[in-house]
Amino acid sequence: MSRELTPQETAERSLIKTYRKSIWNPFIAAVKRYELIEPGDRIAVCISGGKDSVILAKLMQELQRHTSQPFELVFMVMDPGYKPENRKLIEDNAALLGIPITIFDSDIFDVTVSVEKNPCYLCARMRRGFLYAKAQELGCNKIALGHHFSDVIETTVMGLFYGGQLQAMPPKLRSKNFPGMELIRPLYCVHEDAIIAWKNYNHLQFLQCACRFTEEREAAGDGVGRSKRQEIKMLLRELKKTNPNIEKSIFQGINGLQLDTFPGFKHRGVFHSFPELYNHPDWFAGETKSEEISEGL
Structure with missing residues (x-):
């Protein structure tokens, strides 16, 4: 036994x-x-x-x-x-x-x-x-x-x-x-x-x-209260009903960030503008894949 x-x-x-x-x-x-x-x-x-x-x-x-x-x-x-x-x-x-x-x-x-x-x-x-x-x-x-x-x-x-x-x-x-x-x-x-x-x-x-903010959220009855995080959680829950892979897509997006498509970004607290990068000889080599996709649409 x-x-x-x-x-x-x-x-x-x-x-x-x-x-x-x-x-x-x-x-x-x-x-x-x-x-x-x-x-x-x-x-x-x-x-x-x-x-x-x-x-x-x-x-x-x-x-x-x-x-x-x-x-x-x-x-x-x-x-x-x-x-x-x-x-x-x-x-x-x-x-x-x-x-x-x-x-x-x-x-x-x-x-x-x-x-x-x-x-x-x-x-x-x-x-x-x-x-x-x-x-x-x-x-x-x-x-x-x-x-x-x-x-x-x-x-x-x-x-x-x-x-x-x-x-x-x-x-x-x-x-x-x-x-x-x-x-x-x-x-x-x-x-x-x-x-x-x-x-x-x-x-x-x-x-x-x-804490009192959690207690307020529970009292609100909608699971949100004043919490923006809870609001986003519920939004993603709704979006998953039509796109079950939405969280996976977002995660893949932040893992494969295409910086050459952004108008600006910060690195180690320093802001880099689009003109600065666009004119850099090693940064922009031509059309990006995202542009090719958008033109195909």
Whole structure:
């Protein structure tokens, strides 16, 4: 008679078996393709309590078990001012899934609650600073965040629609304010739908943002509230009904950017104008493929 698996064992096995194609393989693909982890790394996996950061923690544990190139992990939780029941949910899930978390406190919610302009941006920036500082204190050289494929697409579209810029979310990033520290996004190729499916399969309940803006969105009844990200998420959901590959097309677009078709772009913070590039002897060699296609239409 076989022994009944614990919730931790079931969650771990489902990542490798049930969701191998939709979660494990894309996770490994991102780690290898973008060279996110190196032997000897000490990585702080930053856990917010949501589904994305928790599944990231489990994937990193599995990778650590199976890799031939050893690295260290620290599982770090920053409490920005959660209600006691929300903090308890994080602690309970960590215990249930076998994630040895280190919790430290901050006052981010108290600071951002009175800010009217871009409070979510300010919250994210402050969180990042706290996480870098704590990770460095714990001897880490990298922090791992739970941004996934869908976040990359939504961020790109949101920046274009509301920020007036075509800007993607890179798979890794060197910190400007914390020398020697690097941010990595191992879920870069994992779709959010797959993460939700894994969560439901294992009957898990995770924390949402737990701030007043999330509460407002829930109260709005349309899933949007004042959140532009949620608005873009719903727009993409509608567009996928007629074009199921729209997210894949956007991702391919930011991976194969045709700079010679743009009227201008920035590189390392320096703006390059169309006339400057057009008159450069090595830049424009003639008609681009996109022009040929448009003329054929």
